[in-house]
Amino acid sequence: MLTTYVEAVRQGIWEEMERDPSVFVIGEDLGVYGGAFKVTLGMLEHFGEKRVIDTPISESAIVGAAIGAGFMGLRPVAEMQFSDFITCGFDQIVNYAAKCRYRWNAPVPIVVRAPSGGGIHGGPFHSQNPEAWFFHVPGLKVVTPATAYDAKGLIKSAIRDNDPVIFFEHKALYRRIKEDLPERDYTVPIGKARVFREGKDLSIVTYGAMVYVASEAADELAKEGVSVEIVDLRTLLPLDEECILASVRKTSKAIVLHEDTLTGGIGGEVVARINEKAFESLDGPVLRIAAPDTPVPYSPPLEAAFLPNAARVIEKARWLYRY
Numbered sequence: 001m002l003t004t005y006v007e008a009v010r011q012g013i014w015e016e017m018e019r020d021p022s023v024f025v026i027g028e029d030l031g032v033y034g035g036a037f038k039v040t041l042g043m044l045e046h047f048g049e050k051r052v053i054d055t056p057i058s059e060s061a062i063v064g065a066a067i068g069a070g071f072m073g074l075r076p077v078a079e080m081q082f083s084d085f086i087t088c089g090f091d092q093i094v095n096y097a098a099k100c101r102y103r104w105n106a107p108v109p110i111v112v113r114a115p116s117g118g119g120i121h122g123g124p125f126h127s128q129n130p131e132a133w134f135f136h137v138p139g140l141k142v143v144t145p146a147t148a149y150d151a152k153g154l155i156k157s158a159i160r161d162n163d164p165v166i167f168f169e170h171k172a173l174y175r176r177i178k179e180d181l182p183e184r185d186y187t188v189p190i191g192k193a194r195v196f197r198e199g200k201d202l203s204i205v206t207y208g209a210m211v212y213v214a215s216e217a218a219d220e221l222a223k224e225g226v227s228v229e230i231v232d233l234r235t236l237l238p239l240d241e242e243c244i245l246a247s248v249r250k251t252s253k254a255i256v257l258h259e260d261t262l263t264g265g266i267g268g269e270v271v272a273r274i275n276e277k278a279f280e281s282l283d284g285p286v287l288r289i290a291a292p293d294t295p296v297p298y299s300p301p302l303e304a305a306f307l308p309n310a311a312r313v314i315e316k317a318r319w320l321y322r323y
Helices: 005-019 043-047 059-071 083-095 097-104 131-135 148-160 210-223 241-251 266-281 300-306 310-322
Strands: 002-004 023-027 052-054 075-079 111-116 141-143 165-170 178-180 194-197 202-206 228-232 235-237 254-261 287-291
Touching: 002 005, 002 148, 005 023, 005 043, 005 148, 005 165, 023 059, 043 052, 059 075, 059 083, 059 097, 075 148, 083 097, 083 111, 083 131, 083 165, 111 148, 131 141, 131 165, 131 235, 131 266, 141 148, 148 165, 148 178, 194 210, 194 241, 202 210, 202 241, 202 310, 210 228, 210 254, 210 310, 228 241, 241 254, 241 266, 254 266, 254 310, 266 287, 287 310
Parallel strands: 023 052, 023 075, 075 111, 111 165, 141 165, 202 228, 202 254, 254 287
Antiparallel strands: 002 178, 141 235, 194 228
8 A cells, every 4th residue: 555755754653652642742733633734633533632633823832831741751853844944943952952962961852843945835934944043053853854754753753862853854755755664563763865766877866856856867967878866865964975986986977956945055065075075086077056045935837947857857957967
């Protein structure tokens, strides 16, 4: 039976709540309503109101309560209804949760779920990709699954982790991506990228929904005899440098693709590491493809123009292949 990405997240949380009574969910509209995207549907009835906690509209309070609960031995899964609103809890996450391990070796076993990304015509306040804000913060772990298998395996790993994890779920993948999942209990390790598609002519390093944009481009380029390797980062912090460099050394050419805006995005850091540690393997410049430096448009045609697409990837890849 095929399982959607959103159901995979739901199953992962549900199974961890069954396995460990210290796990609970907290956020806006999680209980009776079942969550804005129905990730927590049925949990209130099954686990009760002490483990499925509806809150006021205050992301700072949600994260603060989660941190306190973590100190007391619980494992909260806090939902930001949209990742854009995580800014209201930014101080709690960045200036407190991320630093407790460093300051006094205190574990903060919280997961902050953040539905992110465009493609749903949500406009500038419901479509951002704010992962770069947290990528810069020591003490956090930042996870961005692209597949249903990884979404389930990584949410389970995140819940079991003793450090704060920001868990980005791309909204456009929720009901679009489906696959058969194992019936057995499994996890996917945090901090490990994977080769999503094998290739030999150039590498595309990407994550989240852009994995499928890269895959669409790779299918078209294959018709022209260009073999593309796709590296799905899965975790952004810690970054799996070894996997990235191994792919680039294999193909000698690289594109870094992300949906977030270009300036200050994670792509710049990935490019820098490739240049520093695999420069002698390169046969061309490392390219970046990202969204322009503007807010995410609401208008569907403008949003389509804003988001990186397969046509742009194909154009850049053809140029790099011929270089």
